[in-house]
Amino acid sequence: MSSQPTGGSRVSLKDVKKAFGSNVVLEGIDLEIPAGQFVSIVGKSGCGKSTLLRLMIGLDSVTAGVLDAPALKEQAARIVFQEPRLLPWASVKDNVAVGLGEGQSGKAADQQAAAILEEVGLKGREGLWPSQLSGGMRQRVALARALVSQPTLLALDEPLGALDALTRIDMQALLEGAWQDLGFTALMVTHDVGEAVALGDRVILIDHGQVVLDLPVNLPRPRKRGTPEFAALEGQILDKLFGDDPRAREAH
Amino acid sequence: MAATASEGPFSRALPWLVPLALIILWQVSSSLGWLPPNILPAPTAVLQAAWVKLQDGSLVDNLGVSFARAMSGLIIGGAIGFSLGLLNGLSKQAEMLLDPTLQMIRNIPHLALIPLVIIWFGIGESARLFLVALGVFFPIYLNTLHGVRNVDPQLIEMGRIYGMNNRTLFLKVILPGALPSIFVGLRFALGVMWLTLIVAETIAANSGIGHMAMAAREFMQTDIVVLSIVIYAILGKLADSATRALERKFLAWNPAYAKV
Numbered sequence: 001m002s003s004q005p006t007g008g009s010r011v012s013l014k015d016v017k018k019a020f021g022s023n024v025v026l027e028g029i030d031l032e033i034p035a036g037q038f039v040s041i042v043g044k045s046g047c048g049k050s051t052l053l054r055l056m057i058g059l060d061s062v063t064a065g066v067l068d069a070p071a072l073k074e075q076a077a078r079i080v081f082q083e084p085r086l087l088p089w090a091s092v093k094d095n096v097a098v099g100l101g102e103g104q105s106g107k108a109a110d111q112q113a114a115a116i117l118e119e120v121g122l123k124g125r126e127g128l129w130p131s132q133l134s135g136g137m138r139q140r141v142a143l144a145r146a147l148v149s150q151p152t153l154l155a156l157d158e159p160l161g162a163l164d165a166l167t168r169i170d171m172q173a174l175l176e177g178a179w180q181d182l183g184f185t186a187l188m189v190t191h192d193v194g195e196a197v198a199l200g201d202r203v204i205l206i207d208h209g210q211v212v213l214d215l216p217v218n219l220p221r222p223r224k225r226g227t228p229e230f231a232a233l234e235g236q237i238l239d240k241l242f243g244d245d246p247r248a249r250e251a252h
Numbered sequence: 253m254a255a256t257a258s259e260g261p262f263s264r265a266l267p268w269l270v271p272l273a274l275i276i277l278w279q280v281s282s283s284l285g286w287l288p289p290n291i292l293p294a295p296t297a298v299l300q301a302a303w304v305k306l307q308d309g310s311l312v313d314n315l316g317v318s319f320a321r322a323m324s325g326l327i328i329g330g331a332i333g334f335s336l337g338l339l340n341g342l343s344k345q346a347e348m349l350l351d352p353t354l355q356m357i358r359n360i361p362h363l364a365l366i367p368l369v370i371i372w373f374g375i376g377e378s379a380r381l382f383l384v385a386l387g388v389f390f391p392i393y394l395n396t397l398h399g400v401r402n403v404d405p406q407l408i409e410m411g412r413i414y415g416m417n418n419r420t421l422f423l424k425v426i427l428p429g430a431l432p433s434i435f436v437g438l439r440f441a442l443g444v445m446w447l448t449l450i451v452a453e454t455i456a457a458n459s460g461i462g463h464m465a466m467a468a469r470e471f472m473q474t475d476i477v478v479l480s481i482v483i484y485a486i487l488g489k490l491a492d493s494a495t496r497a498l499e500r501k502f503l504a505w506n507p508a509y510a511k512v
Contacts, residue, residue, distance in 0.1 A: 059413070075415070085410040089428040089505040098424070101415050129505040145414075 008036035008185035009071040009152035011056050016065035018051055025051045026209045029065070035152070038179055038186040040200030042193055042237065048209045049189050050157055053079075056187055057155040071153035071185070078146035079155040082162050084138040086130040092117070092141050093126040099145035116148045119178055136167035140174065147178060154179075156188040160195070172198055176222065193241075197233050198223050205240055213240045293475040298482065301475035310464070315483065318460040321377070322449050322487075325384025330441060333389040334434070337396025341430070342422075347397075354393065362386045363451055375456035380449065387448040388441035395437025399430030432506060435499050442491040450484060 016029040025048045033039055043049040054060040057079050058072040071077040078099070086095045096113045117123055120140040130138055139159065146154060159175070160168045176199055179186050190196050196203045197217055205213035215236065219229055275295055281287045282294030289297065305311035336354070340347040362383060373379035403426050411421045453462020461480050468476035503509035 079413060081406075081410075083406060085406050087407065087425065087428070089431075089503075090424070098411075098414050098416075131505060131507050 007152060007183045009069070009074075009076065010035045011069040011071075011153065011185065011187070012067075013056070014066040014068075016055065016067055017063045018048075018055060018060065019063045024209060026055070026206075028210060031204070031211065031214075033185060033187070036183050036185055038176075038199055038201045039188065040196035040203045041187065041189045041206060042191070042196045042203060042241070043206035044241065045191075047206045049206045052206060053155050053157055053187055053189050057153070069153065071151065074152070076149075076151045077153040077155065078149065078151040079157060080139075080142050080146045080159045082158040084130070084142035086138055086141055086145075088130050090130075091126065092122060092128050092130070092133070095130065095141055096144045096148050099148040101149065112148055113144075116144045119147070119181065120144045120174060134167075136163055136171055139163065139171060143175070143178065147182065147184075150182070152184055154184045154186050156186065158189055158191060161191060168192075168195070173222065175199065180221075193234050193237050194225060196237070197230060198225060203233075203237060205237060207241070213237065290472060290474055293478060297475045298478050301473070301479045305464075305476070305479070314459060314461050314464045318449060318453065318462070319487070321380055321453075321460065322384065322445050325381050325449070326388050326441065326445050328381065329385030329388035330392045330438070332385070333392030333437075333441075334396050337393045337434075337437075338400060341397045341400025342426070351397075354390075358390050358394075363448065366451070366455060370456060375458075379456065380452040383452050384445055384448045387444040391440035391444060392434070392437045395433045395440070396430060399433030399437075400426060402433065403429035432499075432503055432509070435495065435503065439492065439495050442495060443488070446484060446488050446491070 011031070011033040013029050013031045016026065017024065018026040029052065041049045041052060051060065055062055055067060056069060057077050058069070059079070069077070087098065090098070093110075093113055096117060097109060100109050100112065114123075114126070117126060120143055122137065122140055122144065125133070125137070130141065133141065139162075143159070156175075160171050163171060172195060175186075186199075188196075188199065197219075200217050203213070203215045203217060204211055205215070213236075215233065217233060219227075219233075223230060278287070278292070279295050282289070282292070282297075287294075293301075302311065336350065340351055365386070366383070369379045369382055373382060407425050407429065408421065411425045416424065449460075450462050453460040454466050457463040461483055465477050465480035468474075468480070499509050
């Protein structure tokens, strides 16, 4: 499409531990994430998955072990939160420009912003206020803001968690398209096992601060939900999450 | 409801109906002799007084003097209130040092200081300036502080993650976030500004609208007294409309302030 592929960067964690005071949140985490991979991270609330994401993106520091992520040194890591966190008083275009950082303005910056807005399907809406957009469109602006500086590592903390079911499906396709076009490494935390399988090259399941499942997803894209292969992978993750408690699975 | 109420010439005339009816009633009562002119002169008499005062130039002179006083007081008191509001909103230490004292002073009605102010400044220009500035200081201070305090912390974290330095964070996140609250303060301040000026000019002044009213009282010129009151009403309304226009310009992003 209109934006140039930027490529991804790798992340590697060796025996990483994170504790807040005496409360150990993550322990013994070993992960090798190659450049350009789409990694889905799932787990129950409070399992430490968001903490893992914050570590990998440099928002928190590790307590012990080694985290090696070149994107952090190059300031090429970005994050999208569940809430869009847009400036309500800035237009769509100015919100995206926030992602370019200090002192980046003028023609080149305008072109970059325009290209990324086209990528997320917001061409022609540059001048609108966030209050004039739907929830899904606001999240697209947040995605454009994160992508405009051409990051090699993108963290997504339940990016679609606040959206309705139909908008989610739309946004999953958009996210997959942007990732395929731009080639960044994607780390996505989600509550939705189906979403994790639909988007991830690999699904990592965190439980009680440890990686309990690291499952490759070798299905062709775009993936169709409801196929036996898809359902089998989902089942495998849910089994690990809930054991054999049928009521818990039903609820999910 | 809201959509239909803002359309059509009838609904546009709606806010004017009650004032118009009151003025007609007033005029009729005066013309029929129910209202003696020494109690309340007819609207036409007030208009006539306005015409006379316009022609001899004293109306424009007094209006100019009052307006200049109001604005200088607003600018001085507003600037101090705004600066201290920002300082205390941004720095916890500054707030701990200054805010309790300011909250204490806030509870003194500033007009209670008039006798003291007259002793300090006499009845000169500085006395009135001091009172107006003191009056507008508190609404602006309190609302600026409140506005800065209530900027969404998630937006501030976002700004930090995107590498904004303190200056950019202030200009792009904190100040625009505090602006709606600051405008509320400004509108309160304008009300206090006119009130203080009226009192200060009626008690101790030799020019200005308030002085014009007090001088007219000595000669029982009720038409000029009423004219002064009407002028204050118009000035207050103009100040309020000006603030609304500013809000519409600077807060256009906020659906609550979009054109009604």
